[in-house]
Amino acid sequence: MTSQSHPKIVGILLAAGLSTRMGRPKQLLPFGNNTIIETVIDNMLSSNFDDVRVVLGHCAEDIKKLIMDRGVVTVYNPDYRDGMLSSAQIGIRSINFPYISRPSSTSCEKSYETNRDAFSLMLVDQPFITTELINRTIDGYRETNKGITIPSYNYQRGHPVIFHCKYAKEIVSLGDDSGGIRSLYQSYANDIHYVNVDTDHILKDIDFPDDYTKALQESKNSNS
Template identity: 35%
Template sequence: MKNKSIGIILLAAGASNRLGRPKQLLEFEGKSLLEKAIKWAKLSLATHFVVVLGANADEIRKKIDQNGCSIIVNVDWPSGMGSSMKKGLKHLTDLHQVDGVLLMLCDQPYANADVLNALIQTYWESEKGIIASRYQNTLGVPALFDKKYFGEMLNLKSSEGAKKIILSHSDDTEAIDFPLGAIDIDTEEDYEKLKNQPLN
């Protein structure tokens, strides 16, 4: 049903330890990875979105356009991605009535508005409570969760990710193919490959 309201939680709290500098600020196609992700979230069919920062939050805030953004900082980011997801979900649900939330990461450079909208439209059109991306023989984010899963999301351990919920409810999960979802940036080598082999 197209009247179902979707909120996006953009997770960008990690310290990028393997990279050695904030991956959120890496330049790609003229913008930082975080700015590109924010752009795609704004262009999507979602009605609300929040950016969750953590490590290097002050530096990152100074270097991105915050217009039209709801940005929060998770001081507990070292405990794991689950803590940032929960903080983002609580922020969204405290302020807005949303029927579902879409989780996205700032280091998946090809998770553009078309991908996000395919997830949202599949959610609207299907009877499934979870819509996940399929790549490299697995299911993962970006992924959309109906509000009936909000309780489970909030009960995850801080070190756990939403994939646990996806795998626990395969009967209520619809997948969309997103092979470029396998491309994320964790190391300098990953970043060099991205810059040298643009795929769009």
């Protein structure tokens, strides 16, 4: 693969989950002056992603009403109960990568550009991943000839992860017993570029009510 001077990168936000461990839709929980999902979307829109799309499922209509003025493309995953892999796959299918079949027209809000070289996967429960952290990962991807770029803190992989489009077909073909997207990290270890960062924010997610309470306090402290 040749050096990637300025590949066009799609940011895909996975926001379709049931929030079972939280007990209520964490996408819609207040966070700062907005909600968790609005915070994450705003960080993505302020970054160097060339476009942003959001995969919805549980509470899709409520979430779509909330974010409809933010200029993002939404993609509906009818199989959101099957887990995060299904949402990643339908998000990738919404991009016109070669040899990848598109989802049905009812799943996608509009047609998409074909000149996209890579895609990034982000999780809706990680509002501490700032625009700066996203851009550091994007810069790392653009500075290497590796096909996968992952931010790392103390040798732990975080998000967002950026994939060259050559991996799209393999990811959308993964089955439930495949080990998921993480299986690619072992299969293609020599094609991974790690971007070392000095914060654990790339690792933090909000799964349980206690996580949310701690996240609110940390956000309050950082803004005080």
